[in-house]
Amino acid sequence: MDMTTVGLLYPGHSAEDDYPRIAVLLDSDIRLPVFHTDIGEDAHREDALIEMGAADRLAAGVEELRLAGAESLVWACTSGSFVRGRDGAQQQIRELAQAAGLPASSTSFAFVHAAQALGVSRVAVAATYPDDVTGLFEKFLESAGVEVVAARASGIVTAAEVGTWEREQVLELAAAGDDPRAEAVLMPDTALHTAGHLQELEETLGKPVLTANQVTVWEGLRLAERRAWADGLGTLFARPDHWPEGE
Template identity: 70%
Template sequence: MTALGFLYPGHFAEDDYPRIEQLLGSDIRVELVHTDIGEDAHRVDALRETGSADRLAQGMEGLRLAGAETVVWACTSGSFVHGWEGAQEQVRNLARVAGMPASSTSFAFVHAAREIGVRRVAVGSTYPEEVTALFAEFLRAGGLEVTGARSSGIVTAAEVGTWGEEDVLTLARAADAADAQAVLLPDTALHTAAHLSLLEKALSKPVLTANQVTVWEGLRLADRRVNAPTLGTLFTRQPLVQV
């Protein structure tokens, strides 16, 4: 049994995690601890506070007691708003406090894109344009080419959490571009676990979503690979392709 730990801010799309655990159909246990989100606002200052060291440290005791072997900060915007270097420092601090391998959803997107062998990506974002631009900048720092970024301008994670399948599909289609090898949907407040097969079929290309890549990143840290095609191309155990 491998126990993966996740620090998830607030209560929005956390039900994606037990769904993913079920779809993995393996000896994987997903342990989720909620952190205090502070102000629910897709604004740079509020997002930096959401991912502060103190808030993350407060959630670690619950993961230790659960026997987690790895920890991922399950928040895209609460990591990339610190920039590439700042997000690295955030993860290093988390690893020191946790005493276990650590990462965040922002890095998960970069690692997942490399895993499936894509370099050119399109972004479909729920965030306002200013925050979306920071995510695109983060991806470029990770060696990816962003062919375009679509912003929905949503201010709160609470609103994002109400989106259904059709909303998610509309966003992905609007973001897609002919020269993009994959479409990325950042925001762990967005329900996507149940829609991955539909998204990839509709776009005819890999789709990487926040909660999906977050769990995959936990598995990567634990040196595990699981074949679960209903969770998209990322979980088909394709060999790593260097790009």
């Protein structure tokens, strides 16, 4: 099989080591090169997040990822896309696709498409963000037809702090955000290390868990028209015979 290369535009430096960890679990012919965009002000605040996802900041990494052979591009940032609302987030990836000449998406849309792929319509959100930013993610999901039955905000202002969270804090957040009505739990921050905890998260909660870095890779592969399965990366990457009935 030919090499599949998914280009990732990642803001700053927090949990980007999730991507090589995911790559190791996937087929050896999948590459996930990362270009670090200039984060500007590191703040989970609406104005800073809008600026972080500005077209010129994203365009800076496009040529490098094209030269790396990327077949698709994903803006590996949730808050820097959904904060613009559904229309603004769509405009953002349209501009990115035009700049790159490649299919493009963002982590926000990756969550929606991943939930749809698993046949999930009711979710709980376990977020590191402050309340207002978490509310904007809820709105974004609802606008895409995904019902949010519960949401937990942690009030963390910077990606730098989120990047220091370890296994216990990740598991605690997921458990605190879960709700019996939810068919899946969504953890929307790409600054949060989750790739090493997906199996334990799903075993603990007894349902699919979708995390930002996991869905970002899945979305890039979907755009590159590459199906990939892996153990240890949750229900989303489970082989089709392990998927929920009806899929």
